[in-house]
Amino acid sequence: MTTDLSRNVQVSSGSIEKSLAELWRAEGGDQEAITRAALWNVVAHTCTSDHHAQASETLSQASAAVPQRTIVVRSAHEGEAELRSWISANCHLTGDRKQVCSEEINIVASGEHVERVPPLVQSLLLPDMPVAVWWIGDLPNQNEAYVEQMLDPADRIIVDSVHFDRPADLELVRRVGEQTATNPADLNWLRFEDWRMATASVFDPPHMRSRLREIRRIRVAAVTESSYFGELIEAVYFASWISAQLGHRVEADGRVDGLEYEFERRPGGIPGSLANVEIGFADGTTATIARDSQRGLLTATMDGVVTAPDSVTRTLGKRPEDLIVRLLKQPDSDRLLSKVLPVAIRMAKRVA
Helix, strand or coil: CEEECCCCEEECHHHHHHHHHHHHHHHHCCCCCEEECCCEEEEEEECCHHHHHHHHHHHHHHCCCCCEEEEEEEEECCCCCEEEEEEEEEEEECCCCCEEEEEEEEEEEEHHHHHHHHHHHHHHCCCCCCEEEEECCCCCCCCHHHHHHHHCCCCEEEECHHHCCCCHHHHHHHHHHHHCCCEEEEHHHHHCHHHHHHHHHHCCCHHHHHHHHHEEEEEEEEECCCCCHHHHHHHHHHHHHHHHHHCCCECCCCCECCEEEEEEEECCCCCCCEEEEEEEECCCCEEEEEEECCCCEEEEEECCEEECCHHHHECCCCCHHHHHHHHHCCCCCCHHHHHHHHHHHHHHHHCC
């Protein structure tokens, strides 16, 4: 259960901390026990009102599992100069009927006041707590100084590559991970984790281990409704994960010696998600991984035998708040994503 104790209390940007203190003092007088908690600073950066509302709702839900100080920013360099802010408290009932509350700060800026946002956000971060910056939408290709300032305090940057419009966005994520202290995370990478687990389960039986060296063809079908690059990134990630794990040499143009990759677009379903994977072996046999929509799990077919290992392939939570919570509960950087990204950058040239 989620309750906003104080919804949209507008305050001046210079009195946010004072107003938060007053909010808690006011709520502290209530007879019901209230606990103020935070494990993370989470900054959501948006550019549209729709994304702003989405971020606020998502992080409000996520704070039930990972208490946090949430700062939701909407900024636009164009337009008249404006700077507004408001606060609220997202509270969740625990099993013993106590309320655990997380703070939410909203900042809207436009025009010349956008430059005031990075230092304002930094002044509002709780000390001695990690910082995650969730950049919603496509990565910006301009205003680099502003972006660098926003990311400067971040221990983790969270993106969603389904919104990427070109392979260079993947390169930017890789560069952030390699050249700064900020660890990259991608909601899109998490979304198809069950496909990776189901594929790995095909090769769990001892007699299948040697067949990894006999893979000659991989066809990955993605659900698309347009030619937008981001709708193929799960397919690119899947192919790149296979090659990275098997140690394939992937050329600059995405080709792999001795292995044929095919990327296919299919209508229907959720755009950007995987539809089907087919792995062909040197002897002409194939293994197929597909989703059984009726049972809500993935099935693997090998040598005519269909298996559905529920323990690893049942659909994982894929709502944005579920993915955010999984990332915030993961204290270390995702080494597998860091390993796959350089391969994905090259592989993406085959579908761009």
